[in-house]
Amino acid sequence: MATTVVIGIGNPYRRDDGAGIAVVRRLRLLVPQDVEVVECPGDLTMLLDIWQGYSRVIVIDAMRSGRAAGEVMRFDASTQTLPANMRFSSTHAMGLNEILALAHTLHRLPRKLVLYGVEGRDFGEGECLSDEVAKAVDDVVCYILLDLKKGEGDA
């Protein structure tokens, strides 16, 4: 069984909200065989089941935190508490911030968890990413491939 899972979050029909999905769709063809790639476009309580059993988890989601569009944040959530200013976007009742807190409370966080946040600009209805976010998606794909190359210890 794969030991690493890369999970993209978001709604690809709400423009930049779909940044995480765009990243994993690109990664699907590029990651080593032993890495699982999953899209999670709906209810995020599913994350607790999706990442169960994996020793390393990488999650990508759009942020709506007031930063410049396209800005990327990388955060190691297995060693630090999520900063208040890293606010992920959600079109549903429980976003990534809430799910991470819930997983922490229920002791269901993965052993190694890396989060990538991509600041979005346009969360309106539609399929296209804004230019800044599309470029950031390219960057995040590269960062994650590097993460995967570095191996489990550096995740």
Place this chain on the structure above:
Amino acid sequence: MKGNTMKVDYLARVEGEGALYVRFKGGQPAEVRFKIFEPPRFFEAFLRGRSYREAPDITARICGICPIAYQMSAAHAMEDAFGIKIEGPIRDLRRLIYCGEWIESHVLHVAMLHAPDFLGYEDAIQMARDHPQIVETALKLKKVGNDLVTLIGGREVHPINVRVGGFYKVPRRRDLQEIEEHLKWARDASIQLVKWTASLPTPEFEQDYEFVALRHPAEYPFNEGRLVSNKGLDIAIDEFEAHIVEDHVPYSNALHARIARRGAYMVGPLARFNLNFDKLSPLAQDVAKEVGVTAPCRNPFQSIVVRAIETLYACDEALRIIANYTMPDKPAVEVRPYAATGHGCTEAPRGILYHRYRVDEYGTILDAKIVPPTAQNQKSIEADLWSLVKAHADLPMEQLQWRCEQAIRNYDPCISCATHFLKMQVKWD
């Protein structure tokens, strides 16, 4: 209540984002508005020029919480247009996948979004600290719903296996039997969920609602039936637009639905329960009677119990369908498009979801209309808020706001089908 304005910028624990505005004059509410900014018109425009085959999958993208409802209403509308009637195991599989969606959607709302209101918690995370077992059980129960949707739908979010005429692929009997044990556990767990929700402290509040739901002669409604109400509505689905009127209101881009010449109506679990109590399985009826929640139930705060009862029903019904299932020879019936208009209306977890399509002789969509349940409940939500604010104007601001938010959540509004932020603003003149 002190001060003359109350403003809440973000209402959490609802699917999507909207706004609430309340203005007081002389200590009494003068204006109450529940706003929805963006109805799914994008999708209606997006559907034009597409093939009838694409309607279920495109509309399923409107919402990640209830994609099956969108697929079902779209498929039924197209089948209505082309004169197709789905029977036998394919029909049963549609009910089965709907059971999965009701379980996952209802459990998410009951345990994670609504229950914290009744116990005084800010959110499910706080509640999980004191009641981890409730939250863990709910997550496990919800997963059984997800697994059922994945088994039949191909994947758990935005399932891809539903098509006009049936499915692309159907499960074998033994595929379904694999989930039976989990469903039996889920049925027992939902009995406990019903009992737990019934023990929650519930505000005294009743309104004279017009409940609207599907009613089928032989079953609790998912996909088929006539549209009926407790105040005399009894129509076929293709008469929907002759009886349900949509008004544009100046403060909202969303259309407010109402029954012609009467006004607000309520759709969703409470409406289905009140109009179809006799069609619940004997077990679901017995448990409902045991906890003292039976039809007619006019207290919207008891919708949390009714959602739990419907979860129990969905588990029970799924087990019944699996026990009787035989794999059909073909996964779908043949579809031959011709120029026509078709109507579909099915019971999404939150209430009736209406679709209408006009297609040309090649099956290309010429125009589409979608009326989601939350748009239909908007007027009832506002009416509830009026009554609550009137009755509790003397409450401290924080408590009044708490009660208003709880009242909105009674409807499990899925504003992501329709809108952005839910901001609450209260103004005192």
